[in-house]
Amino acid sequence: EAGVTQFPSHSVIEKGQTVTLRCDPISGHDNLYWYRRVMGKEIKFLLHFVKESKQDESGMPNNRFLAERTGGTYSTLKVQPAELEDSGVYFCASSQGTLQETQYFGPGTRLLVL
């Protein structure tokens, strides 16, 4: 069974540009999460989808970040326009249900904004 996959693995962009990150969860997992780790800080929750609906987006830093999960399968996280402080590693995770279910993480996308 394939795990959580993320694309791209690395992205280097200039301040003001747009970047779109993609996450493919494990097949059959209704729950999808985005997290971010800024260098030197802890991993922070961004948002949680249940199928195509946003269950919790309390961790989204500002309106430059837009997450979608059309059709309840893969998800995209777009940053527009990117700022220097957006640099970090963006992780995606998925789980089957919400109660006592393990979140399985992808390898992350390393974003560097210059």
Add this chain to the structure above:
Amino acid sequence: AQSVTQLGSHVSVSEGALVLLRCNYSSSVPPYLFWYVQYPNQGLQLLLKYTSAATLVKGINGFEAEFKKSETSFHLTKPSAHMSDAAEYFCAVSLNSGYALNFGKGTSLLVTP
């Protein structure tokens, strides 16, 4: 509010020695607790989780952790370190394991020959 504190951003042990990685949490209600490991260039992998069943939880690769409510701790241990255990370890807490995880800052484990 719930938070996690990992004492020691870097821990070094000799191969064969005991591994002890500390995690303390703060939560107003009984939490779910997790330990994840991240090997270089890989994603986070679940080592073990506490979900209000047995307080001593056994995980993969010989790791275990004990939930101590009185001490609000969930320390990770392994009796004998192996070179392959070198990685970054994260403690996380959730009020409900399906919801958002709150992570500690992580502890990098170095295993020396």
